[in-house]
Amino acid sequence: MPDHSASSPAPQSARFNGSENYVATDDLKLAVNAALTLQRPLLIKGEPGTGKTMLAEEVAAALGRPLLQWHIKSTTKAQQGLYEYDAVSRLRDSQLGDERVKDIHNYIVKGVLWQAFTAEEPVVLLIDEIDKADIEFPNDLLREIDRMEFYVYETRELVRARHRPLVVITSNNEKELPDAFLRRCFFHYIKFPDKATMQSIVDVHFPHIKRELLAQALEAFYQVREVPGIKKKPSTSELIDWLKLLMAEDIPPEALHNPDNKAVVPPLHGALLKNEQDVHLFERLVFMSRTNR
Numbered sequence: 001m002p003d004h005s006a007s008s009p010a011p012q013s014a015r016f017n018g019s020e021n022y023v024a025t026d027d028l029k030l031a032v033n034a035a036l037t038l039q040r041p042l043l044i045k046g047e048p049g050t051g052k053t054m055l056a057e058e059v060a061a062a063l064g065r066p067l068l069q070w071h072i073k074s075t076t077k078a079q080q081g082l083y084e085y086d087a088v089s090r091l092r093d094s095q096l097g098d099e100r101v102k103d104i105h106n107y108i109v110k111g112v113l114w115q116a117f118t119a120e121e122p123v124v125l126l127i128d129e130i131d132k133a134d135i136e137f138p139n140d141l142l143r144e145i146d147r148m149e150f151y152v153y154e155t156r157e158l159v160r161a162r163h164r165p166l167v168v169i170t171s172n173n174e175k176e177l178p179d180a181f182l183r184r185c186f187f188h189y190i191k192f193p194d195k196a197t198m199q200s201i202v203d204v205h206f207p208h209i210k211r212e213l214l215a216q217a218l219e220a221f222y223q224v225r226e227v228p229g230i231k232k233k234p235s236t237s238e239l240i241d242w243l244k245l246l247m248a249e250d251i252p253p254e255a256l257h258n259p260d261n262k263a264v265v266p267p268l269h270g271a272l273l274k275n276e277q278d279v280h281l282f283e284r285l286v287f288m289s290r291t292n293r
Helices: 026-038 052-063 078-082 087-095 112-117 136-140 142-147 179-183 195-205 211-225 236-248 276-291
Strands: 042-045 067-071 083-085 108-110 124-128 149-152 157-160 166-171 186-189
Touching: 026 042, 026 052, 026 166, 026 186, 042 052, 052 067, 052 124, 052 166, 067 112, 078 083, 078 112, 078 136, 078 142, 112 124, 112 149, 112 157, 136 142, 136 179, 142 149, 195 211, 195 236, 211 236
Parallel strands: 042 166, 042 186, 067 124, 124 166
Antiparallel strands: 083 108, 149 157
Protein backbone atom coordinates (compact mmCIF):
# COMPACT_ATOMS: atom_id res chain seq x y z
CA MET A 1 0.00 0.00 0.00
CA PRO A 2 1.48 3.39 -0.94
CA ASP A 3 2.54 5.74 1.87
CA HIS A 4 0.35 8.85 1.93
CA SER A 5 1.90 10.41 5.02
CA ALA A 6 2.41 14.16 5.28
CA SER A 7 6.14 13.73 4.65
CA SER A 8 5.61 12.43 1.12
CA PRO A 9 7.11 14.67 -1.58
CA ALA A 10 4.79 16.97 -3.47
CA PRO A 11 3.62 15.57 -6.81
CA GLN A 12 5.70 16.89 -9.70
CA SER A 13 2.52 17.84 -11.58
CA ALA A 14 1.38 20.16 -8.78
CA ARG A 15 2.35 23.50 -10.28
CA PHE A 16 0.51 26.80 -10.52
CA ASN A 17 0.72 28.55 -13.87
CA GLY A 18 -1.94 31.20 -13.31
CA SER A 19 -5.57 31.13 -14.38
CA GLU A 20 -7.98 32.88 -16.71
CA ASN A 21 -9.65 34.66 -13.80
CA TYR A 22 -6.56 35.84 -11.93
CA VAL A 23 -3.66 37.88 -13.30
CA ALA A 24 -0.64 36.44 -11.47
CA THR A 25 2.79 37.97 -11.99
CA ASP A 26 5.74 35.68 -12.69
CA ASP A 27 7.19 36.20 -9.22
CA LEU A 28 3.85 35.34 -7.61
CA LYS A 29 3.62 32.11 -9.60
CA LEU A 30 7.19 31.31 -8.55
CA ALA A 31 6.24 31.88 -4.90
CA VAL A 32 3.26 29.51 -5.08
CA ASN A 33 5.35 26.80 -6.73
CA ALA A 34 8.18 27.31 -4.24
CA ALA A 35 5.73 26.71 -1.37
CA LEU A 36 4.51 23.56 -3.12
CA THR A 37 8.07 22.28 -3.62
CA LEU A 38 9.28 23.13 -0.12
CA GLN A 39 6.00 21.95 1.44
CA ARG A 40 5.88 25.11 3.53
CA PRO A 41 3.01 27.52 4.17
CA LEU A 42 2.83 30.43 1.72
CA LEU A 43 2.58 33.72 3.60
CA ILE A 44 1.08 36.43 1.38
CA LYS A 45 1.19 40.06 2.45
CA GLY A 46 -0.03 43.17 0.65
CA GLU A 47 -2.48 46.04 0.78
CA PRO A 48 -6.13 45.14 1.36
CA GLY A 49 -7.87 44.53 -1.95
CA THR A 50 -4.85 43.23 -3.86
CA GLY A 51 -6.31 39.75 -4.38
CA LYS A 52 -4.66 37.77 -1.58
CA THR A 53 -7.76 35.77 -0.69
CA MET A 54 -8.68 35.28 -4.34
CA LEU A 55 -5.20 33.84 -4.96
CA ALA A 56 -5.96 30.86 -2.71
CA GLU A 57 -9.26 30.30 -4.52
CA GLU A 58 -7.61 30.39 -7.95
CA VAL A 59 -4.68 28.18 -6.89
CA ALA A 60 -7.12 25.57 -5.59
CA ALA A 61 -9.12 25.70 -8.83
CA ALA A 62 -6.00 25.53 -11.01
CA LEU A 63 -4.57 22.56 -9.09
CA GLY A 64 -7.95 20.82 -8.95
CA ARG A 65 -7.92 20.71 -5.16
CA PRO A 66 -10.71 21.41 -2.67
CA LEU A 67 -10.43 24.73 -0.84
CA LEU A 68 -10.93 24.99 2.92
CA GLN A 69 -11.15 28.49 4.36
CA TRP A 70 -10.52 29.78 7.86
CA HIS A 71 -11.31 33.50 8.12
CA ILE A 72 -9.63 34.89 11.21
CA LYS A 73 -11.27 37.41 13.56
CA SER A 74 -9.92 39.29 16.57
CA THR A 75 -11.55 36.70 18.85
CA THR A 76 -10.34 33.61 16.96
CA LYS A 77 -8.23 31.13 18.94
CA ALA A 78 -5.84 28.62 17.42
CA GLN A 79 -7.59 25.74 19.18
CA GLN A 80 -10.72 26.42 17.10
CA GLY A 81 -8.81 25.43 13.99
CA LEU A 82 -8.01 22.05 15.50
CA TYR A 83 -11.18 21.08 17.37
CA GLU A 84 -13.50 22.17 20.16
CA TYR A 85 -15.00 20.02 22.92
CA ASP A 86 -18.65 20.89 23.53
CA ALA A 87 -18.83 20.13 27.23
CA VAL A 88 -22.02 22.15 27.70
CA SER A 89 -23.99 20.01 25.23
CA ARG A 90 -22.67 16.85 26.83
CA LEU A 91 -23.76 18.01 30.28
CA ARG A 92 -27.21 18.91 28.98
CA ASP A 93 -27.61 15.55 27.24
CA SER A 94 -26.52 13.69 30.38
CA GLN A 95 -29.20 15.49 32.36
CA LEU A 96 -31.75 14.41 29.74
CA GLY A 97 -30.55 10.82 29.77
CA ASP A 98 -29.36 10.90 26.15
CA GLU A 99 -27.38 7.79 25.12
CA ARG A 100 -25.01 9.97 23.05
CA VAL A 101 -23.13 11.00 26.21
CA LYS A 102 -21.49 7.57 26.36
CA ASP A 103 -19.36 8.43 23.33
CA ILE A 104 -17.29 11.60 23.77
CA HIS A 105 -16.66 11.72 20.02
CA ASN A 106 -20.21 13.05 19.64
CA TYR A 107 -19.11 16.26 21.33
CA ILE A 108 -15.87 16.89 19.46
CA VAL A 109 -16.33 19.57 16.78
CA LYS A 110 -13.67 19.22 14.10
CA GLY A 111 -11.92 22.43 13.07
CA VAL A 112 -10.71 23.36 9.61
CA LEU A 113 -7.18 22.01 10.21
CA TRP A 114 -8.59 18.64 11.27
CA GLN A 115 -10.69 18.60 8.11
CA ALA A 116 -7.65 19.46 5.98
CA PHE A 117 -5.47 16.82 7.65
CA THR A 118 -8.00 14.01 7.21
CA ALA A 119 -9.22 14.90 3.71
CA GLU A 120 -9.20 12.08 1.15
CA GLU A 121 -7.06 14.19 -1.21
CA PRO A 122 -4.63 17.11 -0.87
CA VAL A 123 -6.42 20.42 -0.24
CA VAL A 124 -5.59 24.10 -0.27
CA LEU A 125 -6.08 25.56 3.21
CA LEU A 126 -6.58 29.32 3.43
CA ILE A 127 -5.88 31.00 6.78
CA ASP A 128 -7.16 34.46 5.95
CA GLU A 129 -5.99 37.68 7.65
CA ILE A 130 -3.94 36.01 10.36
CA ASP A 131 -2.82 39.41 11.67
CA LYS A 132 -6.35 40.09 12.98
CA ALA A 133 -5.87 37.60 15.82
CA ASP A 134 -3.81 38.24 18.95
CA ILE A 135 -0.04 37.95 18.81
CA GLU A 136 0.00 34.43 20.33
CA PHE A 137 -2.22 32.98 17.61
CA PRO A 138 0.58 32.20 15.08
CA ASN A 139 2.81 30.73 17.80
CA ASP A 140 -0.02 28.47 18.94
CA LEU A 141 -0.14 26.90 15.48
CA LEU A 142 3.62 26.44 15.02
CA ARG A 143 3.82 22.77 15.94
CA GLU A 144 0.65 21.73 14.12
CA ILE A 145 1.60 23.44 10.85
CA ASP A 146 5.22 22.30 11.08
CA ARG A 147 4.66 18.65 12.03
CA MET A 148 1.21 18.28 10.43
CA GLU A 149 -0.25 16.56 13.47
CA PHE A 150 -1.96 17.32 16.78
CA TYR A 151 -3.22 15.44 19.82
CA VAL A 152 -6.86 15.26 20.94
CA TYR A 153 -6.69 14.95 24.72
CA GLU A 154 -10.37 14.17 25.23
CA THR A 155 -10.28 11.11 22.97
CA ARG A 156 -6.56 10.31 23.35
CA GLU A 157 -5.93 10.17 19.63
CA LEU A 158 -3.24 11.63 17.40
CA VAL A 159 -4.53 13.27 14.23
CA ARG A 160 -1.92 13.21 11.47
CA ALA A 161 -2.22 14.67 8.00
CA ARG A 162 -2.93 12.05 5.35
CA HIS A 163 -1.73 14.52 2.72
CA ARG A 164 0.16 17.73 3.38
CA PRO A 165 -2.15 20.61 2.39
CA LEU A 166 -0.92 23.73 0.63
CA VAL A 167 -1.41 26.31 3.39
CA VAL A 168 -1.94 29.86 2.14
CA ILE A 169 -1.79 32.48 4.91
CA THR A 170 -2.74 36.10 4.21
CA SER A 171 -1.86 39.21 6.20
CA ASN A 172 -2.68 42.89 5.77
CA ASN A 173 0.41 43.84 7.77
CA GLU A 174 -1.68 45.18 10.67
CA LYS A 175 0.80 43.69 13.14
CA GLU A 176 4.15 41.95 13.01
CA LEU A 177 4.19 38.15 13.04
CA PRO A 178 6.58 36.18 15.30
CA ASP A 179 10.01 35.31 13.87
CA ALA A 180 9.59 31.61 14.66
CA PHE A 181 6.40 31.57 12.60
CA LEU A 182 7.97 33.49 9.71
CA ARG A 183 10.86 31.01 9.52
CA ARG A 184 8.41 28.24 8.71
CA CYS A 185 6.80 30.09 5.80
CA PHE A 186 7.70 31.01 2.26
CA PHE A 187 7.03 34.74 2.06
CA HIS A 188 5.73 36.85 -0.82
CA TYR A 189 4.61 40.47 -0.85
CA ILE A 190 2.07 41.36 -3.54
CA LYS A 191 3.13 44.75 -4.85
CA PHE A 192 0.38 47.09 -5.88
CA PRO A 193 -0.14 46.58 -9.65
CA ASP A 194 1.33 49.10 -12.07
CA LYS A 195 -0.89 50.50 -14.83
CA ALA A 196 -0.07 47.77 -17.35
CA THR A 197 -0.81 44.98 -14.87
CA MET A 198 -3.91 46.77 -13.68
CA GLN A 199 -5.18 47.04 -17.24
CA SER A 200 -4.78 43.27 -17.58
CA ILE A 201 -6.73 42.78 -14.34
CA VAL A 202 -9.52 45.07 -15.56
CA ASP A 203 -9.67 43.20 -18.88
CA VAL A 204 -10.48 40.00 -16.97
CA HIS A 205 -13.49 41.69 -15.36
CA PHE A 206 -14.58 43.98 -18.20
CA PRO A 207 -13.24 42.67 -21.53
CA HIS A 208 -15.43 45.06 -23.53
CA ILE A 209 -14.75 48.29 -21.65
CA LYS A 210 -14.05 51.29 -23.86
CA ARG A 211 -10.32 51.87 -24.12
CA GLU A 212 -10.56 55.65 -23.70
CA LEU A 213 -12.71 55.33 -20.58
CA LEU A 214 -10.28 52.81 -19.10
CA ALA A 215 -7.26 54.99 -19.87
CA GLN A 216 -8.81 58.07 -18.24
CA ALA A 217 -10.12 56.04 -15.29
CA LEU A 218 -6.70 54.53 -14.60
CA GLU A 219 -5.10 57.98 -14.79
CA ALA A 220 -7.62 59.36 -12.27
CA PHE A 221 -7.31 56.28 -10.04
CA TYR A 222 -3.54 56.46 -9.72
CA GLN A 223 -3.76 60.22 -9.25
CA VAL A 224 -6.00 59.64 -6.22
CA ARG A 225 -3.61 57.02 -4.83
CA GLU A 226 -0.67 59.42 -5.12
CA VAL A 227 -2.30 62.22 -3.11
CA PRO A 228 0.09 62.98 -0.20
CA GLY A 229 -1.48 62.30 3.18
CA ILE A 230 -4.35 60.15 1.97
CA LYS A 231 -5.44 57.86 4.80
CA LYS A 232 -6.80 54.92 2.81
CA LYS A 233 -5.56 54.49 -0.73
CA PRO A 234 -8.17 52.94 -3.04
CA SER A 235 -7.47 49.30 -3.85
CA THR A 236 -7.87 47.09 -6.90
CA SER A 237 -11.28 45.87 -5.75
CA GLU A 238 -12.44 49.47 -5.33
CA LEU A 239 -11.24 50.32 -8.83
CA ILE A 240 -13.29 47.41 -10.19
CA ASP A 241 -16.38 48.67 -8.34
CA TRP A 242 -15.79 52.21 -9.62
CA LEU A 243 -15.42 51.08 -13.24
CA LYS A 244 -18.60 49.07 -12.95
CA LEU A 245 -20.44 52.22 -11.84
CA LEU A 246 -18.87 54.37 -14.56
CA MET A 247 -20.05 51.89 -17.19
CA ALA A 248 -23.51 51.50 -15.65
CA GLU A 249 -24.03 55.28 -15.53
CA ASP A 250 -22.44 55.72 -18.99
CA ILE A 251 -20.01 58.34 -17.68
CA PRO A 252 -18.05 59.84 -20.62
CA PRO A 253 -14.22 59.69 -20.49
CA GLU A 254 -13.94 63.50 -20.61
CA ALA A 255 -15.71 63.71 -17.24
CA LEU A 256 -12.61 62.16 -15.62
CA HIS A 257 -10.20 64.97 -16.56
CA ASN A 258 -10.09 68.56 -17.81
CA PRO A 259 -8.26 69.98 -20.84
CA ASP A 260 -5.58 71.62 -18.66
CA ASN A 261 -4.67 68.30 -17.01
CA LYS A 262 -5.67 69.75 -13.66
CA ALA A 263 -7.02 67.49 -10.95
CA VAL A 264 -10.75 66.91 -10.83
CA VAL A 265 -12.95 65.23 -8.26
CA PRO A 266 -13.80 61.90 -9.93
CA PRO A 267 -17.50 61.22 -10.52
CA LEU A 268 -18.89 58.56 -8.16
CA HIS A 269 -15.76 58.99 -6.04
CA GLY A 270 -17.55 57.35 -3.11
CA ALA A 271 -16.43 54.03 -4.60
CA LEU A 272 -12.78 55.10 -4.25
CA LEU A 273 -12.58 57.35 -1.19
CA LYS A 274 -13.99 55.71 1.92
CA ASN A 275 -13.74 58.39 4.61
CA GLU A 276 -14.51 62.10 4.86
CA GLN A 277 -10.89 63.01 5.65
CA ASP A 278 -9.69 61.71 2.28
CA VAL A 279 -12.62 63.30 0.42
CA HIS A 280 -11.89 66.71 1.96
CA LEU A 281 -8.16 66.31 1.29
CA PHE A 282 -8.74 65.56 -2.37
CA GLU A 283 -11.27 68.38 -2.73
CA ARG A 284 -8.74 70.84 -1.29
CA LEU A 285 -6.13 69.57 -3.74
CA VAL A 286 -8.51 70.13 -6.66
CA PHE A 287 -9.36 73.63 -5.40
CA MET A 288 -5.69 74.56 -5.07
CA SER A 289 -5.01 73.16 -8.52
CA ARG A 290 -7.69 75.37 -10.03
CA THR A 291 -6.63 78.56 -8.19
CA ASN A 292 -3.02 78.10 -9.32
CA ARG A 293 -3.86 78.32 -12.97
